[in-house]
Amino acid sequence: MSxxxxxxxxxxxxxxxxxxxxxxxxxxxxxxxxxxTPTVPLDEWELTVRTETGAGRRWxxxxxxALPSETPTVDLHCVTKxxxxxxxxxxxxxxxxxxxxxxxxDYALVHSYGDYTTNIPVEDLLxxxxxxxxxxxxxxxxxxxxxxARLLVPHLYFWKSAKxxxxxxxMHEEERGFWETVGYHTYGDPWREQRYQGD
Amino acid sequence: MTPTPxxxxxxxxxxxxxxxxxxxxxxxxxQCHGCGKxxxxxxxxxxxxxxxxxxxxxxxxxxxxxxVRSPHDMWLDASGLDHLRLPAPA
Numbered sequence: 001m002s003x004x005x006x007x008x009x010x011x012x013x014x015x016x017x018x019x020x021x022x023x024x025x026x027x028x029x030x031x032x033x034x035x036x037t038p039t040v041p042l043d044e045w046e047l048t049v050r051t052e053t054g055a056g057r058r059w060x061x062x063x064x065x066a067l068p069s070e071t072p073t074v075d076l077h078c079v080t081k082x083x084x085x086x087x088x089x090x091x092x093x094x095x096x097x098x099x100x101x102x103x104x105x106d107y108a109l110v111h112s113y114g115d116y117t118t119n120i121p122v123e124d125l126l127x128x129x130x131x132x133x134x135x136x137x138x139x140x141x142x143x144x145x146x147x148x149a150r151l152l153v154p155h156l157y158f159w160k161s162a163k164x165x166x167x168x169x170x171m172h173e174e175e176r177g178f179w180e181t182v183g184y185h186t187y188g189d190p191w192r193e194q195r196y197q198g199d
Numbered sequence: 200m201t202p203t204p205x206x207x208x209x210x211x212x213x214x215x216x217x218x219x220x221x222x223x224x225x226x227x228x229x230q231c232h233g234c235g236k237x238x239x240x241x242x243x244x245x246x247x248x249x250x251x252x253x254x255x256x257x258x259x260x261x262x263x264x265x266x267v268r269s270p271h272d273m274w275l276d277a278s279g280l281d282h283l284r285l286p287a288p289a
Contacts, residue, residue: 032249033205034246034250036244080248080249181276182251182266183272184251196267
């Protein structure tokens with residue numbers, strides 16, 4: 001019974017796999033970087049959330065791992081046109097990290113170790129849509145894929161899932177990030193094929 | 200084991216640069232806004248294959264230039280360079 005049951009679920013899940021327009025499936029996990037891979041010792045790693053008033057919350061690595069985590073299985077869609085199905089992560093939901101943060105800001109600018117940034121509406125970070133991911137495929141997240149920890153926002157193009165996440169700044173006015181300031185779409189919904197400004 | 204560098208030298212961006220500037224830019228020289236280093240663009244560190252082309256300073260790793268090509272536009276931010284100097288056309 002259990003084999004039949006697993007097979008049935010597997011077919012059902014495959015049937016749900018759809019590629020957004022203009023995408024193709026890959027089974028690899030391409031590494032795309034706009035700069036050198038930072039080395040962040042775990043005893044120096046920290047994540048900060050800073051609000052529009054300047055107030056901040058900070059978590060060390062140990063504090064992050066002590067928070068309740070989730071294990072989302074999600075599809076990834078890169079703006080360079082590859083998609084990867086059923087990737088398995090472990091991380092802390094942004095709902096947990098932001099639950100005690102006093103803010104009425106609508107926008108976030110996410111900063112990485114290094115100089116990468118990307119902008120995301122706050123509502124796209126909440127309600128189970130985003131995580132600070134620290135494990136991938138059952139292992140510690142490797143540096144080339146954003147370890148020690150990266151943002152994971154799988155419903156948007158993957159450039160929004162900032163590797164090596166360091167700080168989330170909440171603000172009233174949207175401020176565009178590294179790729180958004182040179183032509184990429186401010187929001188980046190793969191299902192509406194929002195690759196570039198004007199799409 | 201030596202880690203594999205994740206960049207190429209600036210010559211790897213020659214095609215992208217020429218498509219934008221209309222001339223071979225690898226012998227153009229520039230100065231990093233961050234650290235002041237003078238260099239040929241061929242000496243920069245090029246990150247390719249992602250959403251766009253990024254050239255970084257071999258001295259401080261700061262961003263010198265970002266280029267993106269969309270179906271309709273080419274985008275350039277060269278604010279990481281204090282100046283660019285190109286050989287005059289013959």
